[in-house]
Amino acid sequence: MARVNIGIVGGGLIGRTHTVGYHMMKTFFAAETKDVHLRMIAERDASLARETAERLAIPEWTDDWRKLVSSDQIDLVFVCVPNDMHREIALETIANGKHIFCEKPLARTAAEAKEIADAAERSGVKHGIGFNYRKAPAVQLIKRWIDEGRLGKIVGFRGSFVQDWGLDATGALSWRFRKEIAGSGSLGDLGSHVLDMSRFLVGEISQVAGLLSTHITERPIGAGGLGHKAEGGAVKMGKVDVDDICDVLLQFENGAQGSLVASRLASGKKNHFDFEVYGMKGAVFFDWERPNEVLLSTFDTPNERSGFTRVLTGGFDHPYGEALWPIQGMGIGFGETFAVQMYEMVKAIQNDGSANPNFRDGLRINMLCDAIQKSAETREWVSLG
Amino acid sequence: MARVNIGIVGGGLIGRTHTVGYHMMKTFFAAETKDVHLRMIAERDASLARETAERLAIPEWTDDWRKLVSSDQIDLVFVCVPNDMHREIALETIANGKHIFCEKPLARTAAEAKEIADAAERSGVKHGIGFNYRKAPAVQLIKRWIDEGRLGKIVGFRGSFVQDWGLDATGALSWRFRKEIAGSGSLGDLGSHVLDMSRFLVGEISQVAGLLSTHITERPIGAGGLGHKAEGGAVKMGKVDVDDICDVLLQFENGAQGSLVASRLASGKKNHFDFEVYGMKGAVFFDWERPNEVLLSTFDTPNERSGFTRVLTGGFDHPYGEALWPIQGMGIGFGETFAVQMYEMVKAIQNDGSANPNFRDGLRINMLCDAIQKSAETREWVSLG
């Protein structure tokens, strides 16, 4: 197999998650990833960069991402920084002929995303994007069933990705609340996962109507990430200019319809991503809070015994069963989705295939996010070409 | 207490359900309903009328509803027939000065509903409408919590009422599939309950965007109700001109937002009505499939122990606990909602109060249904005055 040396740009939560995914990949898919190595990490904060590299036994570190994306040592770059930096880093990575994996959303706007996706496609590098939930075995199982026709023609989809940390009005005005950096709020951060899932399972979306609202309109300026509180006494406040809640109607090209909700104001919900898909012959339900379960209904079951069957995933009869955990009910966690995601990115490189999802998908999600924002502003339906 | 003699127009499923509700009311609210009596039933099919009356020990029957709504023996009329007959029966009932309770939706269109509601209000009779799910103790408990401010300002609502019997393409073209009789499909039949619930718990809806679709466009002509199959060999087919599936975005006057879905094509769902309400301090979830449970989250619970608490209703600390079942977890079923509903209608008469919900609510639901249909046709948002 070809050598694939990996560099990660960004030492925060999501960068760290990719290192966990890397190590899990190396054990779960050991034979096929022997020649894959995590070689370098770039992080603006030099001491964090060094400390991370030492801690995780990553051979090299830098506080200048340009060094990483131009290094001869690196074949594949993971971009794990806030959304406003995606474009610059991605374009330079691609210009250097490196394969690239970018965290979602691909960019702040469809225009930015198009620039990135076009560059990647022109250059011929492999490009992937971090819609990791697709890689849960349960989701792959659902995809298998849909492709086999087990649910019949799909007619309905509903999804939600909701969290509650935004309810803390003392939480700092982190980058996730600033349009200039994030592009949008709950829509791009959470709704993008639901949009990706709906395209993956149902098909292309042709028209959207969206409702966005912001209920906590200013927050304390200061350091702090996901819900971290500003420290100290008197607090200077800054304006929140992205959405807290986002509801969307979805019209699919194939005639199916549906809706999604994304929210940071959903009391009691932590990292709650669920969806249901309804077809003319059956239906499925999935909830990431119970990542090793799929609920399946098939309409031709005799009424006396029909209903949703709770299928526990894992084991040889389910996707990735042989590689991950060979017994149903042992159970994957968050890390396994990153392990599979990285493995499939590497495979795309080694086999000269396409990553799935890739920047073309990422662009579509950004187009949808733009359309939803436009719809919410104009109170009109917005069609996509 | 004043005498309240009841007549029921319609001997089908829903008329029968009201007789169950009547008998349960007479035991659960015995002291207060001693002077309430079910006196007469009207049903077009004379033999069914007689048989029903005999079976249920209803003293009188008729095959002519006009006799019932004009009888001196009758103070309160329950209208339990298909939607296209509501207007005529209601107007004559009101003209006769009888109190009236009408099954939902109030009419096929807002125009019809306005005629009915205006007549009722002008006449001074008491008028109620059959959104029975409001009367579940769990729903009343949620309403109490919202009114107490336990959830804070409400910002989000999502609801669904979905069934699967429509998936059977051999099911007859019953009146529920014909716009001329029903007014709409899943929207008016199921979605109306969700709309009512959202107004009850969140507030008035000011704007809607809707998506409707019909996936089984013709069905066998013939007798048969809810999913009954046409009998015999060669089958003549008729056109379905109402919606199978309905997705709606909801903008509330108070700034909250949400969505609903109604469907007859939801494999595995039987009579599935669920909803969630999100506020700035807490959230609730309810599902009629588990009618004695409410899930409650309060955001100020320390994170270590926060989450949704599954509260079993029943007993003295919950609505109707003393009247219905005095121990948590004994559990109500469908009938109890009809018992409470009839009891509150009777109380409105005896205390010269207002029934809740009433025809004004019913009209609003019909206006919303019309607006949603218009929105789906025009692909525009529709505002309500």
Added chain:
Amino acid sequence: MARVNIGIVGGGLIGRTHTVGYHMMKTFFAAETKDVHLRMIAERDASLARETAERLAIPEWTDDWRKLVSSDQIDLVFVCVPNDMHREIALETIANGKHIFCEKPLARTAAEAKEIADAAERSGVKHGIGFNYRKAPAVQLIKRWIDEGRLGKIVGFRGSFVQDWGLDATGALSWRFRKEIAGSGSLGDLGSHVLDMSRFLVGEISQVAGLLSTHITERPIGAGGLGHKAEGGAVKMGKVDVDDICDVLLQFENGAQGSLVASRLASGKKNHFDFEVYGMKGAVFFDWERPNEVLLSTFDTPNERSGFTRVLTGGFDHPYGEALWPIQGMGIGFGETFAVQMYEMVKAIQNDGSANPNFRDGLRINMLCDAIQKSAETREWVSLG
């Protein structure tokens, strides 16, 4: 049909529940119960007796149960009083040639129960006992599946009936805490339901080992029923001489094995009765908190799609579907089990059949309770003949 005039002895919670069941029976099974009438109520407290009769439109009342059980007006007597009075009332009822339905447990001890059961069987009257949970449609559906062999040979059973009201140490020393009146504590009150269910679904129990414990050993003396608190200041305490918690191992005659737990000290559990039955081909789970659901697993389902299917009961394909609610998911509550129970008792009289369960079953449960208490005292297994 033969006239069946009913008298109820006891005006407390359980007597009242039978009146609800009566009225529901009269609507759900109207045609077959036209000649069944609730005629009289007996309650020691004369004013409660009169008030109850008036409230529920029961034609006659008495404060002397002997008058009821000897009245020419009465064909069938429901015994709804504390356990220590069952024997005397039952024997006199039977001596008067009346059919009899007794609340569970049949008596305080197997010796008492034997006297009652023998008298009933000798006399030829019909006799039934109030293990009402057997009558839930979901339980009857499970029984059907087991009888059809759908689960294969049964090998395992586990059941629990647990509540939490006993945790309130200020709750009064009601009769349920006194061996002299109740016979036992959680065992006879709650465990008896689990024992009955296990015999109904699995078969006869041949050997038991039990563990009983009492953790709140004295309680305030005073009036008050299920968890009611003693009022007033200084409180006189009395000894609790029955079990709070009861765990039992069960050896069935057919080789199956299992366990049960009954408890009044189960925080968070209100009226929680659940059980699971495991066979060589499948398994089921039921929980009264969700009375319209059965979970069913069949081992021959391909592994990829296997798991527990949540079947919602109701509708024509399920037991009592035609009589009760004709659509899956409308849902029964506690009252329906009493309606069916009374209906089946009446049918046994009208058709000269056997009630099921009857006093022979009640005796067996008392024998098991005695054996479990003996086992707990001696720390030995106890066999039943």
Added chain:
Amino acid sequence: MARVNIGIVGGGLIGRTHTVGYHMMKTFFAAETKDVHLRMIAERDASLARETAERLAIPEWTDDWRKLVSSDQIDLVFVCVPNDMHREIALETIANGKHIFCEKPLARTAAEAKEIADAAERSGVKHGIGFNYRKAPAVQLIKRWIDEGRLGKIVGFRGSFVQDWGLDATGALSWRFRKEIAGSGSLGDLGSHVLDMSRFLVGEISQVAGLLSTHITERPIGAGGLGHKAEGGAVKMGKVDVDDICDVLLQFENGAQGSLVASRLASGKKNHFDFEVYGMKGAVFFDWERPNEVLLSTFDTPNERSGFTRVLTGGFDHPYGEALWPIQGMGIGFGETFAVQMYEMVKAIQNDGSANPNFRDGLRINMLCDAIQKSAETREWVSLG
């Protein structure tokens, strides 16, 4: 930190799981495990040994476990082979002064286990045992709550660990069905986890009564592990001499009581380990199928809002939250329990502390298993000193 070089004896499923745990440990607890290295693997089958070592980048391999446990390169040995080999390998490992971690159960019998535990304690090496479920964050959270007194005095415990693969009568007579190798069946394999959990959370068990049964009494002789089928045509059958199902009553020293069930014949259950703990002030429920959830009830919550709260684990407020996944609801899987387990074993070595659980715990579990088997044979309660 002191160097800790690890060797694993056994290249099967459980050995492989420890390598996953190792790599996850190295990322989750990176700073503290920089000097911990997986150096060698021993596996009887030389080609499997070499292939495993190459695949997982383990520097050395051997087909002779004696070389591993005597190597200067190795400080800590993981014993991951069938139960009949534990004694010999453990004793030699200890004799060589190596720290040791042994898979559960510690041995086939208490006598064997005592020999091992005594040797370990005499030698002064650190010793741990693989009851990995203790290490789930949710379980540690429960332990914290119990230690804080949040549940009050514990009075009840019920646990189950049940699977269904044994229902396949064509499954080969693997070592898990042979007493000579495994010691017992469902009892030692699954029940041992429940026993360990009950001791961890409730306290020491003083007396047991057990029921064991075997329903598939012979199976095809042949290769194959967990439920693998024998290949080929005519099949030679061998006797199963261990239990398929095991029910046990538990008397704890502190007055609590409870029960457990272990089974390989539980249709629909895959790797189902659940338990509940009841105290005088509250209760908890946990189910490994939903490893990131704890249900918590506290009795002093006002009745109107009481019930079980579903707490999602993860994040800074929960055990290991900082090291594992910092956001509630991201979610751990099976591997994380092995990562934590190995980390804590390493910490015990580095800090000269005790592993928890250790061989003393393992011995106690073997004593309990022996007592349960004796009780089942004699149908008597068996006390433990």
